[in-house]
Amino acid sequence: MDLPYTAVExxxxxxxxxxxDNREAVRQAINCDPETWNIYGTNGYGEAFSAWWDAALIDLAKGVRHPYAILDARTGEGLGTSSFHQIDPAHRSVEIGYTFLALQARGGPVNPESKRLMLERAFAAGALRVFFQVDARNQRSQAAVAKLGAVREGVLRKHKVTWTGHHRDTVVFSITDEDWPGVRDRLNARLAALS
Known part of the structure; x- marks a missing residue:
């Protein structure tokens, strides 16, 4: 699996x-909704943004994460962020996570198209499995991942300690290469209906 780290539109x-060039657009997009940040593993809100950004670049340098700015294709406005991480070429798996969308970007085509583009890239690069890990308290994100067509695999109990000190249970979802054609077709239909 050779996952390119280049722009996709x-x-x-x-x-x-x-x-x-896109640092400020990301900062503005994710500098909202502190209640949701409280149930994320890390914090990118307000004063915490610089450390959050720097941590993403450190992970990039280590080769374990590809962080992306999500921008409006027409205007260039920052809409949020998402990443490939836990990139595992030997086992041909990768996680999509660190996703946070601006309030105005939720509930429309931004998340399904972002995930469609990322899933296409992962499976074209040879992934056998793309997975998602969501805090068990985050019902909105669980619903969004399930709506993509990912299969809920189970719960990892007390899996992580979040930046707030919470002992997080993590719900794991996945899409395999065998699932991908059907997931892709459903995402394409969903995006066509949103256009």
Missing amino acids: GRHVRLEPFSA
Whole structure:
């Protein structure tokens, strides 16, 4: 599995590798909804943004994460962020996570198209399994991942300690290469209906 870290564009969104050029757009997009940040593993809100950004770049340098800015394909406005991480070429698996969308980007085509682009890239690169890990308290994200067509695999109890000190249970979902054609077709139909 050889996962490229380059920009990819759809009808609604453009996913760009993190750079100095899109740092401020990402900051503005995710600097909202502190209640949701409280149930995330890490914090990118407010004063915490710089450390959050720097941690993403450190993970990128280690080769374990590909962080993307999610931008409006027409205007370039920052809409959020998402990443490939836990990139495991030997086992041909990768996680999609660190996803956070601006309030105005939720509930429309931004998340399904972003995930469609990322899933296409992962499976084209040879992935056998793409997985998602969601805090058990985060019902909205669990519903969004299930709506993509991912299969709920189970719960990892007391899996992580979040930045708030919470002992997090993690719900794991996945899409395999065998699932992908059907998931892709359903995502394409969903995006066509949103256009």
